[in-house]
Amino acid sequence: MSAGQGRLYVIGLGPGDAGYLTHDVEAALAEAGDIIGYAPYVARVPEREGQTRLTSDNRVELDRAREALSRATAGRIVAVVSGGDPGVFAMAAAVFEAVDNGDPAWRELDIRVLPGISAMQAAAARLGAPIGQDFCAISISDNLKPWTTIANRLECAARGDFVIALYNPASRSRPRGIRDAFAILRGVLSPSTIVVFAKSIGRPEERIIASNLAEADLSLVDMSTLVIIGAQGTRLIERGAATPYVYSLRKSS
Template identity: 55%
Template sequence: MTGSLVVVGTGPGKPELMTPATQEALAAATDLVGYGPYLDRVPALRADQCRHASDNRVELDRARHALALAASGRRVAVVSGGDPGVFAMAAAIFEAVESGDPEWHLLDIRVEPGVTAMLAAAAEAGAPLGGDFCALSLSDNLKSWATIERRLKAAAEADFVISLYNPASKARPHQLGEAFTLLRSIKAGETPVLFVRAAGSADSKVVVTTLADADASVADMRTLVIVGSSTTRRVGRWIYTPRGAKP
């Protein structure tokens, strides 16, 4: 097969946070495949480049389409926001390979790392991820809410700093509030909580509060929520978690 497929992440927003390797992959592609708003972040790079935009909830269909294009000999770039391997398209590509045409196993497929929202959000506030941390998505489109609650409880009991992706949407406005209720039953009320909207973009906004006072209505789908550990501290306007401090 002469085609190829690369999965890239455009970063959190600012053009300068897109890696040079991703820029090179986009420039070399004959076809760009992705969720419409993410494709809109990519400027027109060549006259013969085709764009294939689709809705946000058709990841596997998008992956299969991209693989079919690559199998036909095209140089395909699958575009995600942030990092393509974090709650994004890289996993969907390999899931499609596993269940799809056996010839797709022979394709030249690679993943270029990017700057995920969690890292961009942490940088806006200081160093809240300086100690052990984990990331959870509150979206129950692909897993049950019971599974999310079980994992959230385990992370809280283990005293990780917790980064919450997909905290709220019009279809599920209540789940972040339920997550805070669960966390308040385990973590101290003075635990720092960060709401970082549009992290890594010119429109970024940071709200610093505590778990006791955290208002779930502050968040939307462009917000990354970080809940501190027992060692997370506030110094002026900065939040950080020491690497080695004991709780």
């Protein structure tokens, strides 16, 4: 069976503001007949006559991926949209998991992943250059993995002196996750380690809170927050009343 002229784009819309969109993403959104995704992301795509929009809840990634693959196999030009980068804790992994376990025809489809600016990059850019040395990204939501796996990764990241970006620090299923994560980090890292909460980056209510591992107020962490934990070489540049810059030394000892 041929997949006809169908195509599946897996698209990253970046962190909110349209200035983050790439040319390739914009061209694909203009071409796609079907836009599929979690409702707040689909709402960011400019409406176009003749375009079908399918929204779903955030917890049904695999169903959404299968629907998109079926439509593309039937000859539609489909775009699955994510905020940030689709490859970073977003829809791309669900799409390929569906391909791996689904209709063999899906392997022959024209699937194109178009990267977007991730929340981590946008937050880093606002701060200065915190991920300017070796870094890692960890999702501390335990929807998809046991807490023991998360705890081991946090401990290894701290022992490796990585700059750490924590995604999903306030998941509904584990509101205590950020407190447990900080307890692990405090067991390894210095109390003066720089900690930044980057909230709603790229949106009008954007806010940056710089602190340290000992004093960070975890009650400020919500679902819109990306948490960045500095490494030994991470530095803060005070600027009076303005938000301080945060960067990491390129040289380390």
